[in-house]
Each structure stands twice: as structure tokens, then as C-alpha cells.
Amino acid sequence: MEFRVLGPVEVSSGGRPLQLGGAQQRALLAFLLLHANEVVSADRLLDELWAVSPGGGVAAVRTQVSRLRKQLGDRILTSGRGYELHVEPGELDLERFQALLAEAGTAAESGQRSALLRKADELWRGEALSGLDAPFVDGEAAALKELRLAALEARVEADLDAGRDGELVAELSALVARHPLRERLRGQLILALYRSGRQSDALEAYRETRRMLDEQLGLEPSPALRELERAILRHDPALAPVATPPTTPEPTPTRRGRRPTIIAAAMLAAICAVGASAALLVGGGNSKRPGDTVAAGPAAASMRAAAPAVAAPRTRAHSPHRARRTHTVVHRAPQPVVASTRTVEATTQPAITIVETTSSAPPSTHPVAANPGRTEKPKPLPPPPKPVTISDSFESDYVDPTIWHEITTGGDVSIAEESGQLQLTVGANAIPGGTYNQIDVHVGTQCAFPGNFDARVDYTLLEWPAGDNIVIGLNAIYANAAVTRESSSQWGDGYGSWVIPSDGSVALPDTSGSLRIARVNGVETTYFLHEGTWRKLASSAAGGAAVFGLQATSDGHNRFGGQEVKVAFDNFTVTGTNPTCAPGAQPS
Numbered sequence: 001m002e003f004r005v006l007g008p009v010e011v012s013s014g015g016r017p018l019q020l021g022g023a024q025q026r027a028l029l030a031f032l033l034l035h036a037n038e039v040v041s042a043d044r045l046l047d048e049l050w051a052v053s054p055g056g057g058v059a060a061v062r063t064q065v066s067r068l069r070k071q072l073g074d075r076i077l078t079s080g081r082g083y084e085l086h087v088e089p090g091e092l093d094l095e096r097f098q099a100l101l102a103e104a105g106t107a108a109e110s111g112q113r114s115a116l117l118r119k120a121d122e123l124w125r126g127e128a129l130s131g132l133d134a135p136f137v138d139g140e141a142a143a144l145k146e147l148r149l150a151a152l153e154a155r156v157e158a159d160l161d162a163g164r165d166g167e168l169v170a171e172l173s174a175l176v177a178r179h180p181l182r183e184r185l186r187g188q189l190i191l192a193l194y195r196s197g198r199q200s201d202a203l204e205a206y207r208e209t210r211r212m213l214d215e216q217l218g219l220e221p222s223p224a225l226r227e228l229e230r231a232i233l234r235h236d237p238a239l240a241p242v243a244t245p246p247t248t249p250e251p252t253p254t255r256r257g258r259r260p261t262i263i264a265a266a267m268l269a270a271i272c273a274v275g276a277s278a279a280l281l282v283g284g285g286n287s288k289r290p291g292d293t294v295a296a297g298p299a300a301a302s303m304r305a306a307a308p309a310v311a312a313p314r315t316r317a318h319s320p321h322r323a324r325r326t327h328t329v330v331h332r333a334p335q336p337v338v339a340s341t342r343t344v345e346a347t348t349q350p351a352i353t354i355v356e357t358t359s360s361a362p363p364s365t366h367p368v369a370a371n372p373g374r375t376e377k378p379k380p381l382p383p384p385p386k387p388v389t390i391s392d393s394f395e396s397d398y399v400d401p402t403i404w405h406e407i408t409t410g411g412d413v414s415i416a417e418e419s420g421q422l423q424l425t426v427g428a429n430a431i432p433g434g435t436y437n438q439i440d441v442h443v444g445t446q447c448a449f450p451g452n453f454d455a456r457v458d459y460t461l462l463e464w465p466a467g468d469n470i471v472i473g474l475n476a477i478y479a480n481a482a483v484t485r486e487s488s489s490q491w492g493d494g495y496g497s498w499v500i501p502s503d504g505s506v507a508l509p510d511t512s513g514s515l516r517i518a519r520v521n522g523v524e525t526t527y528f529l530h531e532g533t534w535r536k537l538a539s540s541a542a543g544g545a546a547v548f549g550l551q552a553t554s555d556g557h558n559r560f561g562g563q564e565v566k567v568a569f570d571n572f573t574v575t576g577t578n579p580t581c582a583p584g585a586q587p588s
Contacts, residue, residue: 001075004093005033006144007125009132011071018071024049027134028064032076032085034140036092038409038433039082048136093123094144101151110161117155124148146478146544153184160188163241165195180212183222183543190225194232194239202232222522222541390447391573394422399443402585409433409440413552421568423462424552426470428564432554439470439560442551444477445574446585450545453519453576457550459485460512460568466493468561472552474515476524479546483515483526483537487565489558497526497537504538519546548574 004010009030011018020026027049032040042058054060058081065083069076077084090096100120107113128144129137152175159168172189179185186209193202206221206229213219220226231239392403394417399406406415412427422443430439457474464487473484483497486505494507506528514529525539550569554560 001072001088001091002093003033003036003087003091004125005030006093006097006123006128008130009033020071021067023131023133025064025068027132027137028061028068029085030129030132030140031134031136032083033087033092033094034136036085036087036095037437039079039084041082043081045083049134051135096120097123097151104151104154104158110158113158114155114162117151117158120151121148121155143478149179149182153182153188156185156188160191160195161241163195165192165241168192169196169198181217183209183213183225183541187225187228190228190232191239195241199232203229206232219522224541387575387577388579389573389575390445390579391571392422393420394570394572395420401446403446404443405446406443407440409438413439413441415441415443419568421460421570422550422572423566423568424472424550425463426552426554426560426565428562430560432560439554440551442475442549442553444547444549447579447581448478448545448547449574449576449579451519451577452521453546453574454516455518455546455548455572455574456514456516457572458512458514458570460570461485461566462568463564463566464511465561465563465565468563468565469555469558470552470560470565471496471555472567473550474517475549475551476517476519476544476546477549478544479517479519479524480542480544481517481519481524481526481538481546483517483528485510485513485515485528486555488555489561495528495537497528499524499526499538499540499542502538502540506535506537517546517548545580546576548572 002012009020009026011020011029020029028045031045031048042061045061046053046058049061049064065076072085075086077086087095097120100116100123104113104116104120107116127141128148129141156168156172156175169189169192172185172192175185176182176189186205190202190205190209193199193205206225209225210221213221221229228239230236390403392400397417399415399417399422408415410431410433412430414425414427416423416425424441426439426441432438453476455474455476459472461472466487467489468487469489471484471486473482475482480500481498484495485493486496487493491505492507493509494505495510496505497503508530510528510530516527516529516534518525518527519542522541522543523539524542526537527534528537529535550572552565552567
């Protein structure tokens with residue numbers, strides 16, 4: 001059989017398409033395909049397929065499964081109160097797409113990377129999951145769209161490495177018109193124009209980017225784009241294309257450049273693998289040739305690719321007699337100043353100070369005629385957005401569904417709250433599963449932060465066998481950042497992190513500590529707390545509405561060692577502006 005989700009959901013057998021039933025049956029098939037070879041409970045299917053629970057409850061799920069089984073036969077298995085769709089390797093287009101991304105991420109030659117990524121893009125037949133209407137669809141489709149765009153940007157990067165600058169200008173111009181807010185595409189267009197001998201056009205493209213960001217978002221271009229403009233103005237030799245070597249160099253004992261190993265790994269792992277293969281220019285004030293490795297910081301992991309998107313938020317009923325955990329949402333009064341200093345404090349963690357500058361109105365580029373007889377009345381400044389803090393001390397006996405959604409992949413993994421901590425366990429008998437064939441257990445926030453944020457969490461390693469190839473971490477899903485604590489048979493114990501496209505790691509055997517990701521004016525930075533000091537791991541310009549996750553997962557590179565792993569998280573807090581939350585999800 002052949003299954004397709006990268007476009008309308010389709011199934012064919014022996015080259016002939018199968019006639020699927022109505023919209024609900026196609027939605028059921030799509031969700032099972034996104035969790036292929038994984039048991040999905042009937043209760044979860046009820047939540048994910050119907051915005052309003054139908055009469056009969058899970059009986060409606062059984063009816064839809066029975067109808068779908070008439071088409072797929074013994075491919076749909078029943079296990080207790082759940083169902084599993086068995087998919088053979090290579091039958092699902094999404095799996096083939098991600099395999100090509102992974103292969104491209106390890107290819108040393110730019111032409112080979114480009115060919116693999118073009119082949120991956122040819123698997124798409126339109127918008128993923130198009131034509132479906134169910135609660136899970138929007139989140140999954142958005143994540144798959146982001147994955148495709150990241151792969152497209154990586155393919156363009158490979159073509160730039162190969163010196164195809166002139167032929168890329170027309171394509172990049174069209175892509176920028178369709179995706180005007182993607183700064184990486186704009187940077188690629190600017191670089192292609194410059195390398196094509198069109199310096200004035202390149203600088204005009206930068207100025208247009210700056211105008212667009214200022215008028216629509218009130219933002220400045222990213223540090224990477226600003227550095228690109230400066231490099232063009234000084235004719236920096238680093239902007240010249242650098243040919244990639246025809247063969248893969250011998251591996252060296254360094255942790256940088258590994259494929260990301262967290263967040264259910266598949267989606268962000270693929271993005272990181274192809275996105276880090278050739279960085280345009282990395283911020284920090286230094287010009288980098290495409291392909292240079294950024295030394296510094298965190299690096300190594302990613303956050304929930306497993307599902308392959310953040311699962312659609314669900315609000316589960318819970319018993320009213322249970323003690324609710326402490327959680328707060330704090331709205332601070334707006335400050336009547338343009339430049340403001342905000343201090344965010346997390347329980348048991350040192351305070352950190354973020355200095356933010358907000359622009360009340362874009363600066364005018366037109367001269368104003370002098371009129372001594374007239375006094376202009378200054379316009380009042382709009383109030384800055386209100387910071388919001390969401391926190392959880394995990395003091396109850398259940399995971400609060402108004403704050404978190406839960407994801408588990410593979411057998412013998414669990415989520416629980418005990419002794420005032422969130423405990424994630426990977427059992428000794430855990431086996432990979434799901435669409436991405438991995439072990440994964442994590443929770444993710446029901447709210448997303450599109451602008452500046454500061455997120456932190458404490459951790460304690462309760463059971464942590466050395467070299468078990470498990471990664472635990474704090475992840476900013478869709479914002480392309482993660483900071484992790486790793487147990488690797490290849491690299492030993494230590495911290496890792498990445499903020500696309502930079503990464504880094506530090507070998508430290510801490511058994512407890514704190515993890516942190518912050519974004520200030522479009523620049524994301526990852527930290528870990530060591531001996532009372534926040535130590536920076538990685539920093540880069542990044543974007544996306546950040547959903548935060550706490551996770552334990554196999555590292556995606558080495559096999560799980562088969563010994564029980566248990567980690568406890570505590571004192572989670574995130575502060576940011578204008579979060580978007582699922583209906584009823586934001587704590588009150």
C-alpha cells in the first residue's frame with residue numbers, strides 16, 4: 001500500500017486508489033498515519049477528531065474505525081481501548097520526505113544536497129492534510145508547512161553554495177513575495193543579487209526588508225541581515241561562494257554538527273540537519289562563509305518533531321476534588337517609557353534582567369517642513385504590550401490540562417506528577433515507535449509566545465545511567481531552539497543546545513540544575529545554570545511562535561541503552577508578551 005498526507009489524504013493499493021469514506025473517516029486515517037505503528041487510545045481519537053463530542057462518545061470512534069477497516073483490512077490493529085495503523089517502511093510519503101531530509105543533512109557536496117531536497121519537495125501534492133476539518137488538523141498542517149519551507153530554504157542554501165546565484169534570483173523573488181516575513185529567504189535573495197553583480201539591487205532589497213518589518217511589525221531586521229548589509233557595503237570577501245568538498249571529511253571527536261536529538265526529533269531534527277548545513281550569515285557581528293560552524297553555544301537538540309507537529313491542544317476533564325497546582329498568569333501594567341527594563345524572577349533561580357527597546361512609531365524617512373508659527377501636538381505613545389507569566393510548580397497529582405498537553409511515543413514510557421515534580425520516565429523495556437521510530441515522552445504548553453520570551457525550568461536526574469543515549473530538555477517548538485542535558489554513549493554526559501543555525505555543547509556531569517531559553521528582539525539564546533551562573537550555549541536570530549516543551553527522548557543517533565531513565569522537572573516559568581492560547585487553556 002501507499003499512504004499520502006503531503007496533500008489530500010490518499011491511499012492506494014497495487015497502484016489503484018482506494019475509495020475512502022466521508023470527512024470523518026479521512027480525518028481518522030490522517031491522524032492514525034501521523035501516529036503510524038503507534039497505539040492511539042479511543043479517548044484521544046475522540047478528542048482529536050471532534051470539536052464537540054458526538055452522541056455515543058467513543059462508540060462513534062469504533063464506528064469510524066470499523067468503516068476504515070473495510071478499506072484497509074488487517075492494517076488496523078486493536079489493542080485494548082486503542083487502535084494502531086500498521087505502515088511498512090517506505091509506504092508513507094511523510095516518512096520518505098523526512099528520510100530524504102536526513103540524507104541531505106549528511107551530504108557533503110552541495111549539488112547532492114540540492115538534488116535530495118528537490119526530490120523531497122516533489123513528494124508534495126499541495127497543502128498537507130488539505131480538505132480535512134478536525135481539531136488536530138491546523139496544528140499538524142502548520143508544522144508540516146514549516147518543515148517544507150525549512151527544507152526549501154536549505155535547498156536554496158545548497159544552490160547558493162554551488163554558485164547558482166543568477167538563476168536563483170527569479171525564484172527567490174517569487175518566494176519572498178509569497179512569504180514576505182521569512183527573513184532567511186530575504187537574506188538569500190540579497191546574497192544572490194550581490195553575487196550576481198547587482199550590489200545596488202541587493203542593498204535596495206535590504207532597504208525594502210527593513211521598511212516592511214518596520215511598517216508591519218515594528219521590528220528591525222535580524223542581526224544576521226544587518227551584518228549582511230554591512231558586509232555588502234565593504235565588499236567582504238567572505239560573501240564569495242565557497243565550494244563544498246566533494247567527499248565527506250573524516251569524523252572528528254567534536255559534538256558540534258550532530259543531528260539534533262530531542263523533541264521527538266523528526267521534524268526539528270530534519271530542519272536542523274538541512275538548515276545547519278550551510279548558514280547564510282550568523283549574527284554576532286562576524287561574517288561567516290556558508291557552511292562555517294558557529295562555535296559557542298548550546299546546541300544539540302530540538303523539541304517536538306515527533307508528532308510531527310505540536311499536537312492540537314486538548315482540555316481534559318479532571319476531578320474537582322483534586323488539589324490544583326500553583327500556577328499564575330500575571331498581567332503587568334504598561335510602562336509609560338520607550339526604553340524599559342523588566343526583571344523576571346523564577347522560583348529558586350537568580351533574577352535576570354532583559355533590556356528591551358520598543359518603537360512607538362516607525363521613523364519617518366521624509367523631511368518635515370519647518371513652520372515656526374505652528375506647534376505640532378505630539379501623538380501619545382501606544383502602551384507597550386503587557387508581559388504575561390505562566391508558571392507551574394507541579395504540586396498536584398496530575399498534569400494540568402489548562403497548561404500542558406501530553407505526548408508519548410513508543411512503549412514503556414510515562415508522565416506523572418509526584419513529590420511536587422513532573423516526572424518523565426523511559427522504562428528499561430522502552431522501544432521506538434510512531435511515525436518517526438523513536439522513544440519520546442513530553443509535555444508541551446497550550447500557549448504560544450510569538451515575540452520576546454524568557455522560559456526556564458529546573459531539572460533533577462533521578463535515574464540516569466551513563467551512556468543510555470537519552471536526552472532531556474527544554475524546547476521552544478516552532479521557534480527552532482532547545483537546550484538539553486544528555487547521556488550519550490558517544491559523547492558522554494553534558495549539556496547541548498541549538499538555535500538554528502548555531503549550536504554548541506559543554507561536557508559537565510551535573511545531576512541537577514536549570515535550563516533556559518530567551519528571545520530578545522528576534523535573537524534567541526540558550527543557557528544552563530552552573531554554580532549559580534547562567535552559562536550561554538548558543539545564540540542566533542530565530543523566529544516563530546514558541547510553544548515550550550519538557551521532554552525525555554532517545555537521541556536519534558544512538559540506540560537506547562535499555563536501562564530505566566527518570567527525570568524530574570520543577571519550577572517551570574515563561575514570561576512573554578501577547579501569548580496565543582487554545583480556548584479554555586490559559587490558566588486563570
